[in-house]
Amino acid sequence: MPQTDPETRLTEAIELLFFGYRDFISDPDAILGAYEFGRAHHRVVHFVGRNPGITVAELLDILRITKQSLARVLRQLIERGFVVQKTGEKDRRQRRLYLTKEGAELLNSLVAPQRARVSKALAAGGAGAEDAWRTIMFALLNEENRTEVEHLITKDSK
Amino acid sequence: MPQTDPETRLTEAIELLFFGYRDFISDPDAILGAYEFGRAHHRVVHFVGRNPGITVAELLDILRITKQSLARVLRQLIERGFVVQKTGEKDRRQRRLYLTKEGAELLNSLVAPQRARVSKALAAGGAGAEDAWRTIMFALLNEENRTEVEHLITKDSK
């Protein structure tokens, strides 16, 4: 079997991340095209769907973009009826975001092929591989983001 | 311990990919800024460095962008002395691409923090985790890309 030096091994891992991510995000693109939406819309729909009632500020913090960039895609999603805003009950300055029925359907059509892909991939690793994969993916995060991401992704685990 | 339904588990994995990749590509950005280069330049420098003498057509096939998009960043990299073109010896229509000494230094400064990050993350998984992680990342690829990616990433394994 080939022996590989550590630098090469790491370079290969870096390229696996590049190519893996490239294909991972490829499924939704065709679907989005039919709506004349882009990846920016996808991200908003995804995180609003995962965090119903999220405030604009919280969404900006997840996406790490400016409010002006968000405003463009958010306006389109609202105008076309995929997202609604509701004034916050406790703090009436807030605009809490929710998916409409149409938004939830769009999200579902986007996430379905991604789930299928990830499900297959995790299964390909065999028993125990999923935990190892998760540990490594989590360890890729900047330390200052780990707590936040942990909260975000485990939001509705039972 | 929390029991988690399969859909939620997969959604969490999808978000781990999103956040993990986001942080994974964060290191080089500051470095690139100092050169007034962007991620597109990074990709070109990376794959030219990994595949010395690569042709323009091969590079386009890896990057999946149009030649007009590539032309812009490639021109800048050539003008500023990070990449050189040499006419193909067998086929003189080809322009084979190589990094200059400066290009190799730039690549090294970009890849070093990525290697450090990935190295730490793989180590965090413990023994055997790296193989599991690789298997899963590879299984994320579109089937039609697997052979190509396998060749690309194992290019100089011994």
Add this chain to the structure above:
DNA sequence: AAAAATATGTCAACATGGCTGACATAAATA
């Protein structure tokens, strides 16, 4: 030798989705 195909380059126009800066409004807080 001529014709066709290939590898590459270039011009022009346009779209998406980032960015900064400035300013406005309503509501909460000090």
Add this chain to the structure above:
DNA sequence: TATTTATGTCAGCCATGTTGACATATTTTT
């Protein structure tokens, strides 16, 4: 009441993707 906060909006800029059309040099096919 004054200030801060959450949000929205206008205007313009930049990076990097796209399509379409066309040019050149070289190789391959006829």
